[in-house]
Each structure stands twice: as structure tokens, then as C-alpha cells.
Amino acid sequence: MNVQTALPEGTRVRRVPAPMAMLAELTYRCPLKCPYCSNPLEMSKRSEELSTEQWAEVLRQAARMGVLHVHFSGGEPAARRDLEELLSVAVEAGLYTNLITSGVGLTEARVKDLSARGLDHIQLSVQGTDASTADLIGGYRGGFEHKMKVAAWIAAEGIPLTVNAVMHRRNLDRTAETIDLAVRLGARRIEVAHTQIHGWAYVNRASLMPTREQVDACSAIVDEARERLKGTLVIDYVPPDHHAKYPKACMGGWGRVGLNVTPSGKVLPCHAAESIPHLVFDNVKDKPLAAIWADGAAFNAYRGTDWMPELCRTCDRKEVDWGGCRCQAMAYAGDASATDPACIKSPHHVRMQELALTEAADVPPDYVYRTM
Amino acid sequence: MTTPLPAAPEDRLPDAAVPKLSRGVRTRWDEARETHMLLAPERALRLDAIAAAILAETDGERSFAAIVDVLAEKYAAPREQIAVDARKLLVDLMDKRMMEVVR
Numbered sequence: 511m512n513v514q515t516a517l518p519e520g521t522r523v524r525r526v527p528a529p530m531a532m533l534a535e536l537t538y539r540c541p542l543k544c545p546y547c548s549n550p551l552e553m554s555k556r557s558e559e560l561s562t563e564q565w566a567e568v569l570r571q572a573a574r575m576g577v578l579h580v581h582f583s584g585g586e587p588a589a590r591r592d593l594e595e596l597l598s599v600a601v602e603a604g605l606y607t608n609l610i611t612s613g614v615g616l617t618e619a620r621v622k623d624l625s626a627r628g629l630d631h632i633q634l635s636v637q638g639t640d641a642s643t644a645d646l647i648g649g650y651r652g653g654f655e656h657k658m659k660v661a662a663w664i665a666a667e668g669i670p671l672t673v674n675a676v677m678h679r680r681n682l683d684r685t686a687e688t689i690d691l692a693v694r695l696g697a698r699r700i701e702v703a704h705t706q707i708h709g710w711a712y713v714n715r716a717s718l719m720p721t722r723e724q725v726d727a728c729s730a731i732v733d734e735a736r737e738r739l740k741g742t743l744v745i746d747y748v749p750p751d752h753h754a755k756y757p758k759a760c761m762g763g764w765g766r767v768g769l770n771v772t773p774s775g776k777v778l779p780c781h782a783a784e785s786i787p788h789l790v791f792d793n794v795k796d797k798p799l800a801a802i803w804a805d806g807a808a809f810n811a812y813r814g815t816d817w818m819p820e821l822c823r824t825c826d827r828k829e830v831d832w833g834g835c836r837c838q839a840m841a842y843a844g845d846a847s848a849t850d851p852a853c854i855k856s857p858h859h860v861r862m863q864e865l866a867l868t869e870a871a872d873v874p875p876d877y878v879y880r881t882m
Numbered sequence: 883m884t885t886p887l888p889a890a891p892e893d894r895l896p897d898a899a900v901p902k903l904s905r906g907v908r909t910r911w912d913e914a915r916e917t918h919m920l921l922a923p924e925r926a927l928r929l930d931a932i933a934a935a936i937l938a939e940t941d942g943e944r945s946f947a948a949i950v951d952v953l954a955e956k957y958a959a960p961r962e963q964i965a966v967d968a969r970k971l972l973v974d975l976m977d978k979r980m981m982e983v984v985r
Contacts, residue, residue, distance in 0.1 A: 576912070578919065630921075699924070741977050
């Protein structure tokens with residue numbers, strides 16, 4: 511079966527602003543087993559993955575509807591042997607291309623090939639600043655050493671590099687070293703991102719949850735480094751929800767800025783949206799991407815402000831944070847249309863914070879690694 | 883502890899310097915939104931007509947002074963004002979690691 515390109519004649523498509531970005535999750539396969547993996551608990555298998563031709567059509571449709579950035583992600587996107595071919599399709603369609611990778615599966619020859627085909631940017635994850643910590647967290651021996659090689663190949667090609675650092679209680683005390691590592695690897699940008707407690711991270715939250723002191727120290731280090739490294743390294747900081755006052759504008763607002771295509775072709779408003787059980791997701795095999803974006807039930811469920819509970823609808827921040835994260839509301843309030851419990855106004859806020867403090871105070875249990 | 887004063891824009895980007903958008907940073911016309919955009923890692927910035935005009939002349943060959951000359955001639959505008967606007971934009975992009983001085 512191929513990807514759907516047209517709707518039946520006479521079908522009307524709602525007019526909504528075009529998405530800026532598409533996350534293309536090429537596969538869920540990944541050699542790493544990070545305890546905070548953002549992929550869903552139930553993952554589709556290799557046999558269900560979209561074909562090269564199907565992905566190519568999705569990329570072309572995305573460019574036509576106004577998507578500017580495509581992020582090749584996973585799982586580990588380098589696990590797809592057609593990554594290079596799909597990159598070329600995206601480049602030809604005029605998309606800005608970003609590869610989000612663990613580095614495992616990349617060789618020097620592949621990095622050179624990706625560069626020659628016009629890859630715009632690479633995001634390389636680091637789990638820690640030394641091999642033993644990093645490989646314990648990633649659950650993959652030799653991962654750190656390989657990443658260091660990959661970073662050198664990227665630098666030799668001159669491809670702009672962002673280091674992605676997911677922070678949690680086991681590596682937060684190394685924030686300064688993590689930033690230093692990014693500078694050493696020649697990165698232009700680093701994302702210092704506190705773990706989002708969804709998906710597999712929810713299973714491991716007691717081993718991931720940082721203390722208040724760790725979070726405060728990390729924020730101070732980031733503030734200082736931002737000033738000091740101006741013009742050398744741009745630092746994007748994602749603060750933790752469990753210690754926040756107000757929620758983040760998750761995804762820049764549901765169905766507002768970006769969309770996510772899963773390995774099997776489901777189109778999601780956010781990569782964690784499948785944790786909301788009542789939502790039904792359209793598939794690129796059945797409908798054109800533009801129609802799914804504009805008219806899909808899942809996209810319209812929490813788009814804009816009409817769906818909001820009274821608490822959000824009457825709040826002057828409603829178009830600042832767009833109600834925050836629906837998946838977090840689902841996880842902690844049991845209701846995806848509730849106010850994000852990260853918000854100080856949520857009746858679940860205190861419980862979420864207390865839970866975080868209790869978990870952070872305990873001895874961290876061993877990681878529960880996911881297996882494929 | 884004393885913090886050193888940040889370098890003045892004229893020192894960061896002197897008249898003779900040749901600025902260029904870094905690799906992975908580019909402008910394009912966005913048909914869907916009918917605007918010029920600057921695309922960079924994780925960033926898409928809407929460019930107004932003035933910014934788009936400045937970046938269109940920033941080709942990695944011309945010096946800053948030459949860029950200002952071209953703009954002053956093309957838009958029949960005062961050179962001093964153009965120099966201030968252009969330098970502000972380009973130095974801001976240098977801070978964001980989107981622009982570099984090639985020589």
C-alpha cells in the first residue's frame with residue numbers, strides 16, 4: 511500500500527496555519543536503552559515501518575504544506591539503511607534537514623556521505639561526560655567512545671553540531687563538565703534538557719528525579735556559562751516540570767507548530783501523544799498529511815484554547831503556555847484535558863511536587879532498561 | 883570580580899571584515915507564509931524586508947563596508963543609518979553563532 515496523496519473530490523479542508531516542523535521517527539529500533547527513552551511503551555516493529563517510497567512521499571507532502579524543518583529521529587535513525595536516500599529527498603524538497611542521533615550506527619563514510627548530500631545539522635546525544643557513567647545510562651558498552659569519534663568526523667566535515675544532554679539525578683552534578691565537553695567537541699549549540707517524565711522515563715522516574723538543590727545548581731551553571739560562552743556556544747535550557755511554577759508551552763502549542771510521524775506512519779501532535787488512550791491517530795497511508803494536520807480528530811482535540819478547562823480559559827497565560835502538556839495532565843491528573851499539573855494553579859500541582867521530592871530523597875533504584 | 887566590558891559592535895565587525903552566514907544557516911522565501919525566513923538549527927526566524935535585503939548582500943565576498951555601500955546605493959538611504967542597522971543585525975547573528983567573519 512502506498513501513501514495517500516489526495517482526498518475524495520469535494521472534501522473540504524479546514525484552514526489552519528501550516529506546521530513549521532516535522533519530526534520523522536524513521537524507526538523505533540535503537541542500540542541504546544536510555545532509561546528516559548521518549549518512545550512509547552508499546553512500539554511498532556520493523557515489519558510495520560514505512561517503506562522508503564512512503565517516507566519519500568511524506569517528506570514531499572510536508573514541504574508542499576509549508577513545513578520548513580525536518581528532524582530525522584527514532585529510535586536511532588541511522589538504523590535505517592535508506593537514511594541517506596531519504597535525506598536526499600528532503601534536501602531536494604527544500605527542507606532544512608536535521609539528524610537526531612546517538613551516533614551509534616554512523617561510520618566515517620556515512621558521515622561524509624550525509625554531508626555531501628547536504629545535511630544541514632546534526633544533534634548528537636551524550637549521556638554523560640565519561641565512558642563509565644555514559645555507558646551505564648545508555649545501557650550500551652562502548653557508546654561513549656564511539657560518540658567521541660562521531661563528533662570528530664562531524665567536525666572534520668564542518669557540519670553544524672548540537673550536543674543533546676538529557677539531565678537527571680545521575681549526571682546533573684556534571685552540568686559544567688557537560689557544557690565543557692560540548693565546547694571541546696566543537697558544538698555550536700547544546701541542549702541542556704531536564705528529563706521529561708513521560709513514556710519510559712515515567713517507569714524510571716524514581717531513579718531519574720533530581721533534588722531541588724541539583725536543579726538550582728544546574729540553572730546557575732547554565733546562566734553563568736551562557737554569558738561566558740556568548741558567540742562560542744548557544745545554550746538552550748529545558749527546565750524540569752516537577753520544580754516549575756508554570757507549565758511549558760509543550761510543542762509550542764498542540765497542533766500549532768509541529769507534527770510527528772511515527773515509524774508506522776501514524777501522525778501525532780506530539781511524540782508522546784499515544785499515552786492519551788482515547789485519541790485516535792490518522793495514518794499517512796490513509797489520508798494526505800495536510801488533511802490530517804488540518805482536520806484530524808487528534809490534532810483538533812487540544813488545538814487552540816476552546817478545549818481548555820475554566821482554569822486555563824480564564825488565565826492570562828493561556829496563549830503563553832497553551833495549557834502546557836496534555837500527556838502530563840493524563841499521567842498525573844488522569845485527564846488529558848486538565849490543567850497541566852506543572853502549573854501552580856492545578857489542584858494536582860502540590861501532589862506532583864511532593865511525589866518528586868519524595869522520590870528524589872530516596873536512594874535511586876536501579877534502572878529498568880527497555881528491551882526491543 | 884569585575885566583568886570585562888563587552889566589545890563594541892564596531893570591534894566585533896569592523897568595516898574591512900567579511901561576514902558570512904555559517905554553514906547550516908540560510909535564507910529562503912517561504913511560499914506558505916509569504917515571507918523571507920532565516921533557517922538555522924532549531925530556529926526559523928521571520929525576516930522583515932530590511933533584514934532580508936541586508937542578508938541578500940552578505941555573500942561571504944563583500945566586506946562590511948562594501949555591503950553598506952551596495953545597500954545605500956540600491957535603496958537610496960543614508961549610509962550611516964544603514965551601517966548601524968546592518969551591524970546590529972549581523973553582530974546579533976554572530977552572538978547566535980549563525981554568522982561568522984571569514985576574513
